[in-house]
Amino acid sequence: MPMLDVHIPDGALRPEAEAALLDRITEILIRYEGFDPADPVTRSVSWLFLHRPAAVYVGGRIADAPRYKVVPSVPEGQLDVEKRAGVIADVTEAILDAENGAWPRDPARIWVFPTEIPEGHWGGYGQIRPLATILARLTDDDHDRARTLATERITASRTERHSLPGPTAQL
Template sequence: MPMIEVTVPEGAVEAAAAERLREELATTLLRWEGAPDTEFFREITWVYWHEIAADRLAVGGRSRGAPRFRVEVTVPEGALSQRRKDGLAADVHAAVTAAAGLDPARALHVWTLIREVPEGNWAAAGETIRFAELKKISQAERETSVAS
């Protein structure tokens, strides 16, 4: 049930590249969570794309700085070890810089924030979702994939 929110200045990423980036970010997060890349898990992995007017971003309090990108990833607590968080952050950075045509060495132009929702604080369809239940569903999805 991960969510990804990407905030970008208008025009910083071309439409086709943005479409590919949203797909790549979902794929990347599923991989680092260890979730199977199935239709069920795709359906519960949402990517919100927020474009803001270029003059609405201030860098150092000054308008019209070079584009900056914020990627916020929200996952259930326990879904990502520190090793997985590190890998996710590196892959998100690479994907965003590639989509925007930026030199990957410009590290401070892409910030990734990983937020963990404590157990018992995430609900869907009117019911609290437990991480242990997601793990069971993940295992069942894997077994179904292998059987197919």
């Protein structure tokens, strides 16, 4: 159930390449969340908002090649460090592939910011949608198993977040 904000400068991609890219990015996120990208119900709640920056500046000057920003938002507990790394790598490759050689194949022009929405803050259908409700689809509506899975994922996410190095860590 990802929500995606994808920033693509106007004219950066051919229309058919852009449409294929947006579908591919949606599939990438669905897959990393553990759902089937071919499932029509899953796809119906996977929204992508396309943003068209009027211009992108680098160092105060207009960019010499397109720059892209992708912000996938998922409920807390859906993406551990390995999945986030996979999302970043796969989305970057998808964008570079979509350019089809029109621009230098430079991953430095692409930023991907996977964002977890804290438990109790994911809203849809006019109400809070807890992770257990979302995961019930993965467990064939076994609500006890979905609650256990949600608790495990959220606990792992919070443990990982608290064990990350602080701002003084070397890059």
